[in-house]
Amino acid sequence: MIRFPHRPHVLVTAEELVAQLAFTVDDPTAPEGKRLTFGGPAGNIMEMLSTTMNFTYTYVRSPDRAWGLLQSDGTWTGMMGLITREEVEFTPAPFYLDITRSQWIDYSSFVMLGNYQILAARGRPEVDPWGFLLPLRPKVWVAVLTALLVVCAAILLLSFCLPTYMQEPRMKDTNTFNCVRVLLQEDIKRTKSRWWWERVMLGVWMLMMVVLTQSYVGNLMSLLAVRYIDQPYQRLEDVLDNSDVAIIVAPNTFIIKYIETATSGPLHELGKLVGTKRIAYNKFVELENSMETVVRAATHVIFDLDFNYVNLLPKSFSLTGRCDFYLSRSVYATTPLALVTQKNSFFLHRIDKLSYTLVESGLYDKWMKYSQPNFSMCKNPPRIITVTTILSLANFWGMFAVLGYGFTVAVMVLVLELVCGGARWGQKGQVAT
Template sequence: MYLEQYPNRPHILVTAEELPIQQAIMVNDPTSEEGKRLSFTGPADNVMQIVARYMNLTYTYRRPADNSWGTLLSDGSWTGMMGLIIQEEVEMTPGPVLMGHVRSKVTDYSSYVFTGGFGILAARGRPKVNPWGFLLPLSPLVWAGVFTALVPVITVMLVLPSLLPQHANQPPRQETNIFNCVRVLLQEDIRTTREWWWWERVALGVWMMMILVLTQSYVSNLMSLLAVRHIDNPYQSLRDVLDDDIKIVIVENTILHHYFRVSNGGHN
């Protein structure tokens, strides 16, 4: 915003509202009919004093009737300080006013004077022991993949003996091979006195390697879960807050109040 000095020292109306760092006070003013005038303490008024001194002007504060910052209503009108500015009842406000798309369409912002951030505070879940915690290290999709992979391994054990003619005179081993696959999955040993065919060794060897990798991943993740108890984090997006059955404490007629009122989606 370009600042220009006025030679005739004009008087303007300025609007402001209270914040924890900005309080409304009444100061003595002999030029006023009541002998006092409205003023504010805090960084916003300090900025306003600098602007007034540089531009050679004087100003008087005017608070909105509803003592709010202002929000857009369904009929297109504005309340609070925004309403005073849009209706040209005052010339400006030192803020601090949050920048927003809906406000930028009807007003002009200066360069940044204050910067800050906002967050949503919510109660965190308490540490708890989940009786089904032994299932947490692996997602349902992984568990489904394990049992799905068991099917082709068992199928190979059942089908190959009938496809190899050199084994036609051998006693059936399908039942034994099926139990061996299940025993590997359950981390049990395999004992047999018969001679192993080469394809049985390959199939069981591959299955053992898969189960070894899966088991080591499961054990390490399970130890982590047992060492650090699970704590729920209920809010991952604005949509989660809107959908939750809670009471939200927020200043009415502010840009944040507007966002919560009209939002139909959330962002991480």
């Protein structure tokens, strides 16, 4: 184990994440009696390194409070600039693995995987007026109608196969239409058919319809208490298609360069919006305020690393007791994150070993998750909830619409029959005269 004998003083850098906030503590040896420090995984890593390697440290923050991007003149901004200019030794803050950065700094073993996801506001619980169609999937409706046609066709075909003197046209037609009446929950005409196979087929069909309709009725009554919560932005394309919604991203970070250089796909389309009003820039510490204002108002969504949401969502739940936000199912730019040091730094071997240990033991993941109470409450909020409330017209207007359309079509057919029938009788009367 590498351990300094004389306890040197080391300069390091870090910036705030949602799970890694900066604060000051009293320190008589520091200027003005205050010393900057960080909580969360970065603070824990620095304490472990300083204890095991026997050194003291001071945080130096970059002027732009960012991770850093490569400028046109070949210099870096943010923490990358401090490390490449050798103003600090390393950083305990996680960095995306990037081939351009690797030419200037050294990466440790990765400490976590990062994904970019969309965070948006959930809709309000709504009643689905067409919920009466949901107990049966479209394939089931098709299967039921197909079975009805098969049963009716079987009765007709088997009847036609009988000798002429044994056929009973009226009974044959009655049994065929009885199958339709059973499906529509109507009374059936009494059959006088002497053929046992017709009665067996009709009885089996009635049994099938009893099971189906009772299951349908039970599920329908349950669905009347269901409320649906809209979660419209599950993909980046969904956000891009809505020109009224702005997208919040972090400035001077890996994703900005990534979307500006992407040549295809949704990230390329997102890159086209850079410089327009649809892209808003927020630092990590500003995300909470944006989430509770513009994101809650559904005018903005956040497009950021998933581990930044680990604290945002639980904190909102702790304050309101509700899951008012959700994360998209689609993820983008999945890349390992690791700690970085100067090129050929003396600290790289020890930091690399510590990173490997933290991942294998699960400590880093635990520090990220347990930095906020209720960390798992709003990770996958349900899209469907049940309520106990009085039924209203909002629950049924879809059924009344279908009934109204049915009556309208029936009246139109009746009028058409009367008109056509009257014309036909008129023609017969003229011929007779």
